[in-house]
Amino acid sequence: MKLVHTVAELRSLLAPGLAAFVPTMGNLHAGHLALVAQARAVAPQAPVVLSLFVNRLQFLPHEDFDRYPRTLESDCAQLQAQGACDIVFAPDEAELYPEPQGYRLVPPPELADILEGQFRPGFFTGVCTVVHKLFNLVQPAHAVFGKKDYQQLMVLRRMVAQMGLPICVHGGETLRSSEGLALSSRNQYLSAEQKMQALQLSAALRALIAAWQGGARDRERLEGEAMDHLAARGWQPDYLTLRRRHDLGPARDGEALVALGAARLGSTRLIDNLEF
Structure with a gap:
């Protein structure tokens, strides 16, 4: 496995249109390693590239950019031990953004300004801008993203399709702890007590699904009750909602659906989703 920090080094190691690519912000956990394993599986003869870059463009001023964990040494140790990654690209800001990034890739508001985009305005513009830039540098044939960031995966799939990029985008299933908590780099902000309390988010999503499958169809009432349920237990919910998977x-009845939720527990904002 090779660790590179510059665009020139990266390009010297890659031929266009071959790699399987896993973009991350680092602080890797078992969920990220599963995405790397998936990248190896979809392209067994191609180089697997993982990027480590905390992207300032997708953080709001009040969010945790400065304290987001940077753990390059342990990240590389995990990848080395796994043995599925060939190249780690870990640029600093000056390398990836050598001048202020005035050009931005703005996704359509009907997809990017709802749910996460409503509560984190500009988030998906930052995501699309950095991922498109990374795609230009790596020029992969495959890219793998986690389904825990459900809306992000959809936004990026649409971006690839509309921009005509020759990349197959794969979604990796959400990994959970033995208790059922969706793995996330931000889970380390939680105390042991909060980690157990955090299970209430997925439980609320399961209750929403059960109510819908039981015949309840007043979606706004169901979602409001689910948010009230979490708020009464000390959460600050942004949304708990039932949506169509495809858009x-x-x-609506007769379509593949997903329950999505985002809520703050203490100072930590958690997201989760369950397809049904």
Whole structure:
């Protein structure tokens, strides 16, 4: 496995249109390693590239950019031990953004300004801008993203399709702890007590699904009750909602659906989703 920090080094190691690519912000956990294993599986003869870069463009001023964990040494140790990654690209800001990034890739508001985009305005513009830039540098044939960031995966799939990029985008299933908590780099902000309390988010999503599958169809009432349920237990919920998988529009009968939620527990904002 090779660790590179510059665009020139990266390009010297890669031929266009071959690699399987896993973009990350680092602080790796078992969920990230599963994405690397998936990248190896979809392209067994190609180089697997993982990027480590905390992207300032997708953080709001009040969010945790400065304290987001940077753990390059342990990240590389995990990848080395796993043995599925060939190249780690870990640029600093000056390398990836050698001048202020005035050009931005703005996704359509009907997909990017709802749910996460409503509560984190500009988030998906930052994500699309950095991922498109990384795609230009790596020029992969495959890219793998986790389904825990459900809306992000959809936004990036649409970006690849609309921009005509020759990349197959794969979604990796969400990994959970033995207790059922979706793995996330931000889980380390939680105390042991909060980690157990955090299970209430997925439980609320399961209750929403059960109510819908039981015949309840007043979606706004169901979602409001779910948010009230979490708020009464000390959470600050942003949304708990039932949506169509294919476009994140409001849930309707006869379509594949997903329950999505985002809520703050203490100072930590958690997201989760369950398809049904």
